[in-house]
Amino acid sequence: MSEPGRGGQNSPDTDDLSWFRGGRITRGKSQSKEPEKPLPPLGPVAVDPKGCVTIAIHAKPGSKQNAVTDVTAEAVSVAIAAPPSEGEANAELCRYLSKVLExxxxxxxLDKGGKSREKVVKLLASTTPEEVLEKLEKQVEKK
Structure with a gap:
């Protein structure tokens, strides 16, 4: 029988200290590459750590028609032709943006802001922030 506190496959009492490197525990493959840094935000359009494109939205529900009204450094202003009740404006926002962004x-x-005018919309399709910003700015010019 082994003594108490000795034995165990990953115990520090064993002779093999290959799992202990420089004061930190390393198990499995070493992660030599640096963690991915998110791309810098392109105004209101950014890329989240998982690689999805996100858009900061300032929603204006209750408008006469759907329209992208402005693109600023902080957010994309979108007028929504649906009342801000029971998620109607949120659903219409996603429908409208899917049409605009093809x-x-x-x-x-909708990623954040279900009950706020300040929202974050996440795009699950593979697209670039540059393409998204270009399509949104074209909509502003059409007004």
């Missing part, structure tokens, strides 16, 4: 409705989801 994506499937299921690829445009």
């Amino acid at each position: 994506l499937r409705k299921s690829d445009v989801v």
